[in-house]
Amino acid sequence: MILKRLILFVGIIFIALACNKLDGPEKPKNLISKGKMVNILIDAKLITSANSKNKIIMRDSSLNINTYVYEKYNIDSLQFALSNSYYAFHVDDYEEIYTLLSDSLEALKAELKTIEAEEWKEKTKREADSLAKVFKEQKINKDSLKLEVINEKDAIQIDKKLLEESIKEIEGLVEPISD
Secondary structure: OHHHHHHHHHHHHHHHHHHHHOOOOOOOOOOOOHHHHHHHHHHHHHHHHOOHHHHHHHHHOOOOOOOHHHHHOOOOHHHHHHHHHHHHHOHHHHHHHHHHHHHHHHHHHHHHHHHHHHHHHHHHHHHHHHHHHHHHHHOOOOOOOOOOOOOHHHHHHHHHHHHHHHHHHOHHHOOOOOO
């Protein structure tokens, strides 16, 4: 009976001591600011989402993928881990960081789509110019090839459809960071 009470008493003391740190991790002395944390996470996401061809290019240019972000922002892994732990415990701050991160990645995605659309438009223009040059050099007229003449409205519709298809192909380039 006395042994049971002693075990119960010791158990309660251990529980009280274990719950003593419910206020979360201490604020690190060198806490990374929210803005800098967003930039760090963006770079980390972009590096992790790079395809193998891009990773080979980075490796060949003497870029250490594992330490690039730390070197760029002049931090170390411990500072990042402590800051990340602090922000993770303070959910409101962490949510704010991830909202900014998500918005930034969406803006980068939209910018990428715009750049790729412009590149595609330039490429198709060059191809059309090349074909026109070949037709001119070979003195081939469209009627002899029995080509269907497309009016400008139809050509614009075709261009829009092709652009939408190419945008759908690149939709999955940027994915959320997984822990």
